[in-house]
Amino acid sequence: MKSSTTARLFRYALVYKYRIIAAMLILCCAVGAELGGPYIAKTIIDKHLSAGDKDIGAVLGLLGLYIGLLLTAGACNFTQSYMLQATALRIIKNMRMDLMQHISRIPVRYFDNTPIGQVVSRIANDTEAIRDLFMSFMATFVVSLVQLTGIYVALFILDARLALITLLLPPLFVAIMYVHLKYSQVYIAIMRARLSDMNAMFNETINVMPVIQAFRREKATTLEFETLNHDRYINQVKQFRVFSMSSRNIVGTIGGLLTALVIWYFGHESLTKAAISFGVFYAFIDYLGRLFNPIIGIFDQLTNAQRAFVSADKVFAIMDLEGTDVEEAKGAPRPDGIVKFDNVTFAYKDGENVLKGISFEARKGETLALVGHTGSGKSSIMNLLLGFYEPQQGIISIDGRDIRTYSKQELRKHMGIVLQDPFLFAGDIKFNVSLYNKNITIDRVKSALREVGAASFIEQLPNGYDEQVVERGSTLSSGQRQLISFARALAFDPSILILDEATASIDSETEGLIQQALKVVSEGRTTLVIAHRLSTIREADQILVLHRGEIVERGNHRELMELQGRYYKMYQLQTGEGAARTAGDSAQHSGGLPRASGVPSPL
Numbered sequence: 001m002k003s004s005t006t007a008r009l010f011r012y013a014l015v016y017k018y019r020i021i022a023a024m025l026i027l028c029c030a031v032g033a034e035l036g037g038p039y040i041a042k043t044i045i046d047k048h049l050s051a052g053d054k055d056i057g058a059v060l061g062l063l064g065l066y067i068g069l070l071l072t073a074g075a076c077n078f079t080q081s082y083m084l085q086a087t088a089l090r091i092i093k094n095m096r097m098d099l100m101q102h103i104s105r106i107p108v109r110y111f112d113n114t115p116i117g118q119v120v121s122r123i124a125n126d127t128e129a130i131r132d133l134f135m136s137f138m139a140t141f142v143v144s145l146v147q148l149t150g151i152y153v154a155l156f157i158l159d160a161r162l163a164l165i166t167l168l169l170p171p172l173f174v175a176i177m178y179v180h181l182k183y184s185q186v187y188i189a190i191m192r193a194r195l196s197d198m199n200a201m202f203n204e205t206i207n208v209m210p211v212i213q214a215f216r217r218e219k220a221t222t223l224e225f226e227t228l229n230h231d232r233y234i235n236q237v238k239q240f241r242v243f244s245m246s247s248r249n250i251v252g253t254i255g256g257l258l259t260a261l262v263i264w265y266f267g268h269e270s271l272t273k274a275a276i277s278f279g280v281f282y283a284f285i286d287y288l289g290r291l292f293n294p295i296i297g298i299f300d301q302l303t304n305a306q307r308a309f310v311s312a313d314k315v316f317a318i319m320d321l322e323g324t325d326v327e328e329a330k331g332a333p334r335p336d337g338i339v340k341f342d343n344v345t346f347a348y349k350d351g352e353n354v355l356k357g358i359s360f361e362a363r364k365g366e367t368l369a370l371v372g373h374t375g376s377g378k379s380s381i382m383n384l385l386l387g388f389y390e391p392q393q394g395i396i397s398i399d400g401r402d403i404r405t406y407s408k409q410e411l412r413k414h415m416g417i418v419l420q421d422p423f424l425f426a427g428d429i430k431f432n433v434s435l436y437n438k439n440i441t442i443d444r445v446k447s448a449l450r451e452v453g454a455a456s457f458i459e460q461l462p463n464g465y466d467e468q469v470v471e472r473g474s475t476l477s478s479g480q481r482q483l484i485s486f487a488r489a490l491a492f493d494p495s496i497l498i499l500d501e502a503t504a505s506i507d508s509e510t511e512g513l514i515q516q517a518l519k520v521v522s523e524g525r526t527t528l529v530i531a532h533r534l535s536t537i538r539e540a541d542q543i544l545v546l547h548r549g550e551i552v553e554r555g556n557h558r559e560l561m562e563l564q565g566r567y568y569k570m571y572q573l574q575t576g577e578g579a580a581r582t583a584g585d586s587a588q589h590s591g592g593l594p595r596a597s598g599v600p601s602p603l
C-alpha cells in the first residue's frame with residue numbers, strides 16, 4: 001500500500017468531507033445507542049430483579065429507554081449507511097470521470113502496446129473495487145473502531161479486572177491480520193492481473209469474431225481461453241484457502257473459546273463467592289459477544305481494502321501517464337494550411353526508422369498524394385502531421401510554424417480526417433456529421449451532406465437524418481459511410497484535409513460519387529491523400545512515391561508517367577495496361593495497393 005495511493009484516495013474523499021464527517025457523527029450516535037442496551041439490562045437485573053427493588057414504574061421506564069435506544073440506533077444506522085454509500089458512489093463517479101478524461105488525452109503511442117481490454121478493466125472493474133473501499137471498508141472500519149472503543153469503555157466501567165483480560169485480544173488479532181495480509185496480497189495482485197488478461201482476451205476475441213469463425217479458430221480460441229480461465233480458477237482457490245483460514249473463522253473460534261472461559265471462570269466465581277454481580281456478568285458477556293463483531297468486520301473488509309489498493313494503484317498509474325492538452329484552442333487564426341516536412345526521420349521503435357529524410361511542401365489549397373506499397377510509411381506521415389507521434393529528427397511545420405509549438409487542440413482544430421474505413425459513432429446521422437459541435441447547425445449538417453452527394457440516400461432512409469447508426473454503421477455501405485465522413489469533414493471546414501482512401505474495390509458509380517465528394521471537400525483546402533487507386537489522383541498537384549520510408553519519386557501524374565519508374569509500373573499494373581511487362585515486379589499488389597491488415601496504426 002503506497003502512501004501516495006492512500007493520499008490520493010483520501011483527496012477524492014476529502015471533496016465530500018462534510019458529508020463524511022456528518023455520517024461519522026451519526027454513526028457514533030448509533031454505536032452509543034447500541035452500547036447503552038446491556039448497561040440498562042445490567043441495571044434492571046442488579047437494581048430491580050436481584051436486589052428486590054420491585055419498582056415496576058422504574059423497570060418500565062428503563063425498558064422504554066432500552067427500546068428508545070434501539071430505535072435511535074436503527075435510525076442512525078440507516079442514515080449513516082445511506083450517506084456513506086451515496087458519498088462512495090459520488091467519489092467513484094468522479095474518479096471514473098477523471099480516468100476517462102485522462103484516457104482520452106493519453107498519446108496514441110500508449111495504445112499501441114496496451115490491449116484495449118486492459119484499459120476497459122481499469123475503468124470497469126478497478127473503479128468498482130475502489131468503490132468497495134469507500135462503501136464497505138470505510139464504513140466498517142470506522143464503525144468497528146468506534147464500536148471497539150465504546151465496548152472497551154463500557155467494559156472498564158463495568159469491571160476493570162475483566163476488561164484488562166480482554167485487552168490481550170487486540171495484539172493477538174493484529175498478529176493474525178498481519179499474516180493474513182501478507183499472504184493474501186500476493187494472490188490479490190495475481191487475480192487482478194488475470195482478470196485484466198481475461199478482459200483483454202474477451203475484447204480481442206469479440207472484435208475479431210468474423211476472422212475467428214472464418215478461419216475456424218473457434219476451438220483454438222476456446223482452448224486459449226480455457227488456459228486463462230483455469231489459471232484464474234487455481235489462483236482463486238488458493239486465495240480462498242488463505243482467506244478462509246485466517247478470517248472470521250479464526251476470530252470466531254477464538255471468540256467462542258474466550259467467552260466459554262469467561263463464563264466458566266466468572267460464572268463459577270459469581271455463583272460461589274459473589275465476586276461480581278449477575279448484572280455485571282450478563283452485561284460483560286453481552287459486550288464480549290459484541291467485541292468480536294467489529295474485529296470480524298475489519299477482517300472481512302481487509303481483503304476488499306487490499307483489492308481496492310491494488311486497483312487504485314493501477315488506476316492512478318494510468319492517470320499518471322502524461323496526457324496531451326485538451327484546452328479548447330481559442331482565438332488562433334485559421335491557418336492557410338501550408339504543410340511542410342523538412343528532413344523528417346521517424347521510428348516507432350528505437351533504431352527501426354520507418355520514415356527517412358522525408359521533405360516536401362504542400363502549398364495552400366494543393367492536393368498532395370502519397371502512394372507506395374503497404375508498409376512504405378504513408379500512414380506514418382499522417383500520424384506525425386496529426387501530432388500522434390513526434391519525429392526523431394527534422395521539422396514539421398504548418399504555415400511555417402513548427403507543429404511542436406502548437407497545442408494538440410490547436411493543431412487538430414484545423415485538420416479534417418476521412419479514414420479508409422470511416423468510423424461512425426452510435427447516434428443518428430446528424431450527430432455523426434456535427435459530433436455535437438455547437439458551431440455546426442442542423443442546416444450546415446444538411447447542406448454538407450447535400451454537397452457531398454449523400455442527401456439522396458439519407459432522405460430515403462426511414463428516419464432520414466434521424467436514422468440511428470448501429471454497430472459503427474454496419475447497415476450502411478462503405479461508400480455511404482465515406483460520404484458521411486466527407487460531410488463531417490466539410491462541416492468542420494478544416495484548412496487541411498487528410499484522406500485515407502478506401503482500398504476496398506467499390507463500384508464505379510460509388511467511385512464517381514466519392515470522386516465528386518472529394519472534389520467538393522478538398523476545394524480551397526490543402527489535401528493530403530493516401531491513395532490506393534492511382535486513377536483517383538491523376539489530378540493531384542504533387543504525388544510522392546514512398547518506398548521503405550523514403551520518397552523515391554515525386555511530381556504530378558504526367559511527370560511520373562514520363563519518368564517510367566516505380567509509379568509508372570504501379571499505374572500500369574492497376575489499370576491493366578502492360579500487366580505482362582510488370583507482373584514480375586509487384587504481382588502481390590494487383591487490384592490496388594493493399595493495406596497491411598492489423599498494422600497497429602491510428603490511421
Ligand SMILES: Nc1ncnc2c1ncn2[C@@H]1O[C@H](COP(=O)(O)OP(=O)(O)OP(=O)(O)O)[C@@H](O)[C@H]1O
Binds near residue numbers: 376379381602
Ligand atoms: N503503431 C506502430 N508501431 C510500430 N510500428 C508501426 C506502427 N504503425 C506502423 N508501423 C510500422 O511502420 C511501417 C510503416 O507503416 P505505415 O502504416 O506508415 O505504412 P503505410 O504505407 O501506411 O501502409 P498501408 O498502405 O498498408 O497502410 C510499417 O513497417 C509498420 O509495420
